[in-house]
Amino acid sequence: MSRAPDPTFALPSFPVLDPRAVHVWFCELPRYAGRQASFAAQLSDDERARATRFAFNRDRRCFILSHGLLRLVLSRYLRSEPGEIRFAVGPHGKPAILGSSGESEGIRFSLSHSGDYALVAVARGREIGVDVEARKAEVECLKLAERFFAPAESQAIAKLHGVAQQRLFYELWTAKEAYLKGRGVGLSLGLDRFEILFDASPPGARVRLTESGAFEQGWHIQTLSLPEQLAGAVAVEGDDWTVLRYEPAAYGLS
Numbered sequence: 204m205s206r207a208p209d210p211t212f213a214l215p216s217f218p219v220l221d222p223r224a225v226h227v228w229f230c231e232l233p234r235y236a237g238r239q240a241s242f243a244a245q246l247s248d249d250e251r252a253r254a255t256r257f258a259f260n261r262d263r264r265c266f267i268l269s270h271g272l273l274r275l276v277l278s279r280y281l282r283s284e285p286g287e288i289r290f291a292v293g294p295h296g297k298p299a300i301l302g303s304s305g306e307s308e309g310i311r312f313s314l315s316h317s318g319d320y321a322l323v324a325v326a327r328g329r330e331i332g333v334d335v336e337a338r339k340a341e342v343e344c345l346k347l348a349e350r351f352f353a354p355a356e357s358q359a360i361a362k363l364h365g366v367a368q369q370r371l372f373y374e375l376w377t378a379k380e381a382y383l384k385g386r387g388v389g390l391s392l393g394l395d396r397f398e399i400l401f402d403a404s405p406p407g408a409r410v411r412l413t414e415s416g417a418f419e420q421g422w423h424i425q426t427l428s429l430p431e432q433l434a435g436a437v438a439v440e441g442d443d444w445t446v447l448r449y450e451p452a453a454y455g456l457s
């Protein structure tokens with residue numbers, strides 16, 4: 204019986220970023236543990252200083268590996284060396300690439316890490332936010348939702364139990380975080396000031412502002428299909444875009 208060709212063989216060595224595509228890179232950090240020293244050497248002085256401030260080695264390792272992978276992935280779009288990429292930070296902490304031009308102009312990204320996993324989302328000419336969370340069985344979903352989410356969201360969570368309740372909580376949480384990160388406003392926009400409304404046919408969702416009841420026209424959200432222990436979402440400015448998922452190893456980025 205002939206074996207189907209491995210689809211990764213067909214991939215170009217550089218990902219081509221169509222303005223209507225959103226690339227989401229799924230990174231399993233332990234796979235890159237052997238790269239920690241070389242990734243650390245590529246960090247900026249600021250990033251290195253942040254890395255030294257972590258109290259636990261586990262958190263330092265997660266920071267270095269996810270920032271190393273971010274640089275590695277972006278270097279392919281920017282056609283530059285990972286260690287040469289420079290970042291600026293917005294008023295609420297949103298990072299952006301400094302000084303890209305030519306083919307790499309307009310590249311936007313968002314980074315999220317949780318436990319052993321990181322996501323890097325990349326788009327061209329539109330803002331983007333991504334969030335991943337490792338589900339924790341001990342999290343008190345309803346209490347957290349009642350404290351931080353919009354009332355309609357905590358009421359929807361209250362109607363569910365067990366796994367279904369936890370699933371909805373994490374879907375809402377990651378969608379809300381992705382939107383905040385896309386907008387770059389961080390928690391300066393309270394989590395209760397807007398609600399997530401899932402489309403009749405998942406994985407799409409929209410944002411409704413709690414106070415005015417108006418829909419946020421400029422942004423759309425999509426929940427991501429990830430391994431069972433994770434929840435994730437991407438929020439992207441504008442419409443008419445498609446999510447494509449990549450893994451660094453498939454591009455020889457390992």
Ligand SMILES: CC(C)(COP(=O)(O)OP(=O)(O)OC[C@H]1O[C@@H](n2cnc3c(N)ncnc32)[C@H](O)[C@@H]1OP(=O)(O)O)[C@@H](O)C(=O)NCCC(=O)NCCS
Pocket residue numbers: 266295296297298313314315316317332333334335347348351376380383384385386387388389390
């Ligand atoms: C910082 C925040 C943007 C996301 O934090 P988070 O979900 O804990 O962490 P993530 O790994 O998803 O994202 C962190 C990355 O987002 C980026 N980031 C930081 N501030 C950002 C901002 N204002 N906008 C967009 N991206 C931002 C950075 O790349 C950061 O990586 P780094 O810290 O390693 O440099 C912010 O929304 C936050 O602090 N959230 C708290 C989460 C929480 O407690 N939620 C309660 C739910 S019940």
